[in-house]
Structure formats: C-alpha cells, structure tokens
Amino acid sequence: MRSFLRPVERCRPLLGTFVRIRVEGLLPDRANEAIDAAFDAIAVIHRLMSFREAGSDVFRLNHKACREPVTIDAHTQGVLRRAIALSEISDGIFDITVAPELVARRMLPAPEHAPVPDADGSWRDIVFLKDHTIAFQRPLWIDLGGIAKGYAVDCAISALQTFSPARVCVNAGGDLRVAGIGSERIQLVPDDYNEDVAMFAEVENGSIASSCGRMAKRSCGAEEAGAHVDPRGDSGDGIWRFASVVAQDCVDADALTKVVMATGEKSASILAAYGACAQIYDRRFGWNNIGKSS
C-alpha cells in the first residue's frame, strides 16, 4: 500500500555532488530525523574515503601503507575488499591504484609528501594483514572515487531503513538506490544527448549508477568525463561512451560502470556474476542492453 503521508525530500552538497534523499511513509519530524541520520552516514564515508582530506583512511594509506601497516575503519575495509574482488574478476580492468593517472590529468590533487607511486604497482600490491590492517607491497596511490559514492548511498539506505519507512530513494548525483514499495523511474541522460528517443530505467528495490566519458589508456577511478581508462589500452583513445548499470547494491552499480565503460558488451559475464545489467549508449550505435533485466 502506498503511504498517504507526503514524501519528505532534502538535498545537501556531499561527495562533491548533490545528494537527494526522499522518504515516504513517515511523519515529517520522523522523516527529517531519518534523513539527518542518512546524511550523517554519508558524511562518515566521505571523511573516511576522501583522497584529499588529511586524516582520511585513503590519505593515510597513500602516505604510510608502503612503509608500515595502517589500521583502517571497517567501512574502508569493506570497500577495499569489494574493489579488489572486482579487480580480480575483471582482471584489473577495475583498479583503484590508478590515482597517479588521475593526478597526472589534474582530476585529483597530488597528495603532498606521499611516497612517489611505483609505476608497476597495481591492486595486487594491496595486502590485508589482519582485520582492519592494510599494507602496500610498494608505494601506491589509491582512489576510491569510482566506488565509494555507491557505498555511501548503500550506507544511507541502511540508516534510513532503521526508521521503517514505506519507501526511500537516495540519489548522489545520479548514483541512486531505491528501497520499499513500488518502482522509481529514472531517466538516463548521456552528455550532449540529442536523440529523438529517451531511455528510462524503472527500478524496484535496487540501484543504478551511470558514467559518461571518453576512454583512454589505463584503468578507471574518478567520475569526471575523461577519467575512464582502459588498462589494456586496446580500445584506443577517443571512444566516447555512456554506461548505466543496475545492481542490487549501489556500491556494485557504481564500480561496475567502470568495467562497462572499458569493455562494453564484453562485460556481460561480469555483470551476470553480480546479478547486474547495463545500458550503454554511443553516438554510432545508439542504446544497447547488456545482461538480463528482470
């Protein structure tokens, strides 16, 4: 049954974008309390996983983990484990150690006083020593920009669900998750889109994330157009593409967009392993569905 209470929706600037949270089926005060808790959950993830902020887990790892073990939060550990699992299954197409590329492209600021990263370093050099403790086998710069936003959305949804709302939607600049009764219709909008048809995803109890940009030589990391790179270098520079991935968890949808950006239709088996599906768009071939939608 759809709630008769008016939805409460708020928006805050977080994670470098606009995060909108909508709650249905709660009285306004309770809805605002739930939204406050969800924004707080996102702010925690932002602080832990920021590349820039001194004191974040990512900052400490980049500065110290090649010299000594670094203790990190359970959230960061969870995201690192997911990132590495996707690196394994994608054979390094998804790789959080590409931050030096992004710094070179001025998409991230160079971490001051951090050891110079090893050019041959990769996700394989990240070692879990024991619970919550990480070391790097050589100097690396990791960036969780390609996965942490989706994870933050999942954390916000968990925070909201403790208030038992009828329906919620958390949208972090287009990476979003819906939970509860009924589906959410989302328009997929590539940059400079100029076609006579519009693509929509109707998602129920699931997540969607999108990426748009031009492929370049190494792998992926940040969200900005042009931040997507193919580590194999065989798709060549200059192939422009848009990808939206639908998955149960937003962390997976967010991370998988990078794999779909890099490999297009060849990502079908990886998507299947995550129970995910995708829409890609390019200007020559238009829209194309990858994987099974249910």
Next chain:
Amino acid sequence: MKVQFLLLPAALMLTEPSQAAVYLSVAQAQQVMFPGRTFTQDFRVISDAQAASIERKSGVSVPGRQLKTWRVAGGGWFIADEVTGDHEFIPFALALDEHGAVKSVEILEYREYVGGEVRNPKWLAQFKGKKDGVSLELTKDIQNISGATLSSQHITEGIHRLLASYAVVLAPR
C-alpha cells in the same frame, strides 16, 4: 531487485517542462537545522570595503550586497543565500554554530539540468494533441536523472564566501 528499461519518444518528455524541486522553505530549513530554536532576522548590507575584504579572504566574488542572516536564540547563525551554477540558480541555507563554524548546509531548491533535450519542432508536431492521453503516463514520477555527475563546486564556493562574510560582517560585533 527488479528493473525494466523503456525507450520512449523524447518529444513526449517536453510536454511537461522540468520543474525546480523545492526541498525546504527558509522557515522549514531553520527548523530542520536548529530544531526548536527561535530566530531573529538580522539582515545586513555589505559595504564596498567589506565586499573587497570578503573577496580577498574567500577568493570568491560577492554577487549581492545583502546578507540574509538570522540570529539563533542560544547561539548560532542561519544564513539564506544562493549561487548561480552552470545552468541553474541554487538557493541554499548555511547554519553556523556560535563560533562561526559550519554546522550544516541544506539545498532549498534545485532544478536539475537535462542536457540534450530534443527541440525539434517537426518531431514534436507528431505528438500534438496526444498530451493528455499519452504523456501524463509517460512523464509521471520522473524525479531522477542518472548521467554525468553534477558538481557541487559552486555551493562549496558559496560557503567559502559566506564564511568570509561571517568573519568580516557578523563576527566583529
């Protein structure tokens, strides 16, 4: 999880222009950001010298000369302001604690820009008269867009400007 993809004529999307989402009024934002507190309006006019000082401190130009400020009973400030983005105008509210540190930020209204909207009159003409029958269903509930990430950099700059405004205009009293 369930998902269904739908490819629809874009022209139908234009029959209902996108509207700004209004999240909070100023009064609602005050109650959300400082629950249960009372507010005293204390608007200020920024002088030329103060504007120059704010710009020096924040590195952000001062677009208007009015500072819409409320004093919060028990300490703290509430400021309503706006920034101009690439395609939009975004009103927001900033809550400062009694020491002038950021307590929270809320966006009051936001209109999401949809790039590449189809503006082909010939194509549109095909759908004339279908609006009531077809488009209402097609355009229902499209509150979300997934595409290139929107940057909130303008808001960050707006907050820097207001923190400098606090230091120059409000704190000295």
